[in-house]
Amino acid sequence: MVRQHVNPLSVLYQQPLALPSPSDLFAQPCLPLHLDIGAARGRFLLAMAERCPDRNHLGVEIRRPLVVAAEADRQAAGLTNLHYLFCNASLNLVEWLQDLPPGLLQLVTLQFPDPWFKSRHHKRRVLQPALLRSLALALPPGGTLLMQSDVLAVIKPMVALVEASGCFERPCNDPVPWLETNPLAVATERECHVLAQGLPVYRVRYHRRHGPVGGLGNEQDIHNSCVTTQA
Numbered sequence: 001m002v003r004q005h006v007n008p009l010s011v012l013y014q015q016p017l018a019l020p021s022p023s024d025l026f027a028q029p030c031l032p033l034h035l036d037i038g039a040a041r042g043r044f045l046l047a048m049a050e051r052c053p054d055r056n057h058l059g060v061e062i063r064r065p066l067v068v069a070a071e072a073d074r075q076a077a078g079l080t081n082l083h084y085l086f087c088n089a090s091l092n093l094v095e096w097l098q099d100l101p102p103g104l105l106q107l108v109t110l111q112f113p114d115p116w117f118k119s120r121h122h123k124r125r126v127l128q129p130a131l132l133r134s135l136a137l138a139l140p141p142g143g144t145l146l147m148q149s150d151v152l153a154v155i156k157p158m159v160a161l162v163e164a165s166g167c168f169e170r171p172c173n174d175p176v177p178w179l180e181t182n183p184l185a186v187a188t189e190r191e192c193h194v195l196a197q198g199l200p201v202y203r204v205r206y207h208r209r210h211g212p213v214g215g216l217g218n219e220q221d222i223h224n225s226c227v228t229t230q231a
């Protein structure tokens, strides 16, 4: 039985991790990269990798047993454009994103993140300013960030953070505030579960704008938001 939530701010998940580079992960490392943050059991990304062989797909997940199971599925499917890695995305992706070859990252999906409802737990939410800044730095102009949640109180602050960054804009034809359908061909497991119950899904898509990254704090702010410890 896999625990439903882990606290990403506990010391166990605050360790530095040297994540492998795309050339260590994929048979064709120069293919455009899709990064799925909070990939869970990985079935969404496995289906995406089968449907989109012209991209590499990397799923990151903080619950190690899910990563082990997802990797076993990947090996059984013989897919060389797919990988899953254990990490705390809020912390460990920051450096990894900095080291990516420019222009490689084309799509980031952040779907149904753990809600952490209590305000004293909001720092446990995966999308923190440091991660968003690193995504903005790594995504080339036109690169896509797709976010989904079934909880308005979760996605609204994500949208506010993304919009306050000044680094992203909605594609001009996308409805505001929410997309009615998923622009991707595959639904996530949580999405299927929510839709099967007839509940709403809140989706928003952004493209990286041209221009420098500002408005998301300096290096010290970023460091502080990453290493804040909380029991």
Ligand SMILES: C[S@@+](CC[C@H](N)C(=O)[O-])C[C@H]1O[C@@H](n2cnc3c(N)ncnc32)[C@H](O)[C@@H]1O
Residues within 6 Å of the ligand: 004, 005, 006, 008, 037, 038, 039, 040, 041, 060, 061, 062, 063, 087, 088, 089, 090, 110, 111, 112, 113, 114, 125, 126, 188, 189, 190, 191
């Ligand atoms: C509610 S599940 C959604 C899974 C999947 N995206 C979906 O839509 O079906 C959120 C996932 O994000 C993972 N997660 C939460 N915080 C994380 C973090 N800091 N780094 C990586 N994964 C995280 C959780 O362990 C969980 O598997």
